[in-house]
Amino acid sequence: MTGDPAGSPPPRPRGRPRSDAADTAILAAARELLATDGVAGAGMEQVARRAGVSKVTVYRRWSSKEALLAAAFESAGAGLPARTLDGGGDPPSSYDGLTYSEMARLIDDALPTAADALADPQYRALLAAVFGARSTHPGLLAVFWEHHVLPRRRTALVLLERATAEGHLPAGTDVEALLDMTVGALVYRLLQPGEIDRDELLAYLRRVYRQAGLIPPS
Amino acid sequence: MTGDPAGSPPPRPRGRPRSDAADTAILAAARELLATDGVAGAGMEQVARRAGVSKVTVYRRWSSKEALLAAAFESAGAGLPARTLDGGGDPPSSYDGLTYSEMARLIDDALPTAADALADPQYRALLAAVFGARSTHPGLLAVFWEHHVLPRRRTALVLLERATAEGHLPAGTDVEALLDMTVGALVYRLLQPGEIDRDELLAYLRRVYRQAGLIPPS
Numbered sequence: 001m002t003g004d005p006a007g008s009p010p011p012r013p014r015g016r017p018r019s020d021a022a023d024t025a026i027l028a029a030a031r032e033l034l035a036t037d038g039v040a041g042a043g044m045e046q047v048a049r050r051a052g053v054s055k056v057t058v059y060r061r062w063s064s065k066e067a068l069l070a071a072a073f074e075s076a077g078a079g080l081p082a083r084t085l086d087g088g089g090d091p092p093s094s095y096d097g098l099t100y101s102e103m104a105r106l107i108d109d110a111l112p113t114a115a116d117a118l119a120d121p122q123y124r125a126l127l128a129a130v131f132g133a134r135s136t137h138p139g140l141l142a143v144f145w146e147h148h149v150l151p152r153r154r155t156a157l158v159l160l161e162r163a164t165a166e167g168h169l170p171a172g173t174d175v176e177a178l179l180d181m182t183v184g185a186l187v188y189r190l191l192q193p194g195e196i197d198r199d200e201l202l203a204y205l206r207r208v209y210r211q212a213g214l215i216p217p218s
Numbered sequence: 219m220t221g222d223p224a225g226s227p228p229p230r231p232r233g234r235p236r237s238d239a240a241d242t243a244i245l246a247a248a249r250e251l252l253a254t255d256g257v258a259g260a261g262m263e264q265v266a267r268r269a270g271v272s273k274v275t276v277y278r279r280w281s282s283k284e285a286l287l288a289a290a291f292e293s294a295g296a297g298l299p300a301r302t303l304d305g306g307g308d309p310p311s312s313y314d315g316l317t318y319s320e321m322a323r324l325i326d327d328a329l330p331t332a333a334d335a336l337a338d339p340q341y342r343a344l345l346a347a348v349f350g351a352r353s354t355h356p357g358l359l360a361v362f363w364e365h366h367v368l369p370r371r372r373t374a375l376v377l378l379e380r381a382t383a384e385g386h387l388p389a390g391t392d393v394e395a396l397l398d399m400t401v402g403a404l405v406y407r408l409l410q411p412g413e414i415d416r417d418e419l420l421a422y423l424r425r426v427y428r429q430a431g432l433i434p435p436s
Contacts, residue, residue, distance in 0.1 A: 038354050040258060125353045131409045132350010135343045136256050142411045177403065177422075177429040184402030185395065187409075191349045193360045204395075211395040 025051040026058055030072035035125035039133040039140060042069060070143040073130055076123050077148075100168040101216075103159060108206075108215045115202035124190045131191070153179065160214075169213050182212045243269040244276055248290035253343035257351040257358060260287060288361040291348055294341050295366075318386040319434075321377060326424075326433045333420035342408045349409070371397065378432075387431050400430045 029050035033042035044065055048055040062068035098106075117123060133140045160175035169178070185208045189196070196204075209215045247268035251260035262283055266273040280286035316324075335341060351358045378393035387396070403426045407414070414422075427433045 036353055038256075038258075038350065040256075128350050128352035132256065132346050132352070134346035134350070134409065134411070135254055138411065145411050172435070174425050174429045177425040180403040180406055181399035181426060181429065184404070184406035185398040186402070188398055188402030188405050191352070191405075193352070193356065193363050207392050207395040208399060211392045211399065217390070 019057075022051070022053050022057055023061060026053060026061065026068070027072050027075045030068055031076055031122060031126060034069055034072060034129050035122045038129050039065075039069065039137045042072075044068065064139075066137065066139040066143050069130075069140050070147055073126050073144060074148055076120070076126050077117055100163045100166045103163070104168075104215050107209065111205050111209070112202055115198050115205055118186070118190060118205075119196055119198040119201040121195065127187070127190055153183075156183075163214075173213075178212055182208055182214065237275075240269070240271050240275055241279060244271060244279065244286070245290050245293045248286055249294055249340060249344060252287055252290060252347050253340045256347050257283075257287065257355045260290075262286065282357070284355065284357040284361050287348075287358050288365055291344050291362055292366055294338070294344050295335055318381045318384045321381070322386075322433050325427065329423050329427070330420055333416050333423055336404070336408060336423075337414055337416040337419040339413065345405070345408055371401075374401075381432075391431075396430055400426055400432065 026047060030042055030047045033046055033050060037046075042065070044058050045055055047068065048058045051058070058068065062071060130140060130144050156179050157175060160169065160173070160179055163169045164171070164173045164175060169175075186205065189201070189204055206215065210217060244265060248260055248265045251264055251268060255264075260283070262276050263273055265286065266276045269276070276286065280289060348358060348362050374397050375393060378387065378391075378397055381387045382389070382391045382393060387393075404423065407419070407422055424433065424436075428435060
């Protein structure tokens with residue numbers, strides 16, 4: 001996750017020093033296989049072969065297929081907001097003291113970069129593969145949810161609660177429902193058939209965020 | 219689809235008279251295999267074997283795996299709103315002349331039955347399998363989208379446009395964005411890890427529909 005200063009994918013159980021080049025190759029191979037062949041085709045052995053490293057090298061770094069594929073997914077999200085807005089801590093302390101309008105502008109400013117990342121066909125394929133693994137590989141979905149989704153969700157809820165408290169969203173706004181509606185619309189759009197180009201997705205993001213009241217009317 | 223008077227799943231290219239008992243067994247077998255083993259494990263041969271019929275019987279009725287699995291998905295949705303609210307036609311003529319409040323009450327009344335259908339772990343597994351087949355079986359996602367999603371989407375848009383025209387939703391409401399947010403929140407919830415019981419899902423549906431302005435505040 002480039003937005004995360006620590007640069008560390010979530011599950012890192014092993015203590016051994018790592019080779020950045022090998023890690024990069026392994027994660028790229030895992031992304032490619034997961035996107036094209038699904039979870040079933042992205043085993044430790046296939047990933048090692050495609051990355052040109054030994055299986056032991058992969059296992060030294062990631063103890064399970066679930067951990068590897070979750071890290072591969074996370075590595076695809078360059079351009080997405082960090083798990084917490086200041087890259088650590090919860091709630092996001094670096095956003096303390098900003099007004100809602102300032103936060104809304106920051107959100108609006110972040111949308112083009114997010115659209116770049118999300119419109120990538122590989123990102124969409126990875127998202128579908130992870131959700132689609134629900135029955136066959138529930139551990140992957142669980143790791144993805146815990147490490148990729150929930151930390152970002154906690155951050156977003158803090159922002160929405162603040163926006164409501166400051167009167168920028170109507171009193172009585174159900175912030176959890178509103179968050180699910182915003183993220184849900186995006187996930188739903190990305191899972192649809194067919195291509196979507198970056199500009200179309202950016203326009204879509206703006207429509208949804210505007211309808212949600214998270215950025216001002218155009 | 220029980221809500222559809224014609225009783226016919228969308229792709230039915232073959233003209234031969236059908237055996238209802240065989241169809242029922244084939245669709246049940248396809249649902250089971252798709253839910254547990256994903257698209258890769260739900261081939262025509264495996265479905266025929268589990269249903270106790272010949273492969274020829276399956277092919278007589280459904281010309282492709284995509285058509286069969288799309289019909290299997292549709293057959294799982296008993297309790298969901300029909301593809302159009304009056305079971306045919308577009309826009310839904312039987313809803314003409316209803317006020318927004320009357321429509322909102324009908325929507326509210328339909329939610330418990332929808333929650334029954336959607337909280338079914340098999341339905342959630344099927345949904346994940348279909349979205350997850352994006353890369354490996356794009357034809358299935360395309361058929362599902364065309365026959366399951368788009369007709370319901372057209373119906374819902376008519377209702378939202380009417381609600382906006384009658385002043386029940388704020389002027390300037392982006393009805394397409396609002397629809398994606400509502401359906402998206404639901405899909406997103408169903409794709410999450412873990413179980414959800416029917417009452418919890420019903421409460422969730424009500425929160426989202428309320429936040430969307432589609433049913434009145436509690």
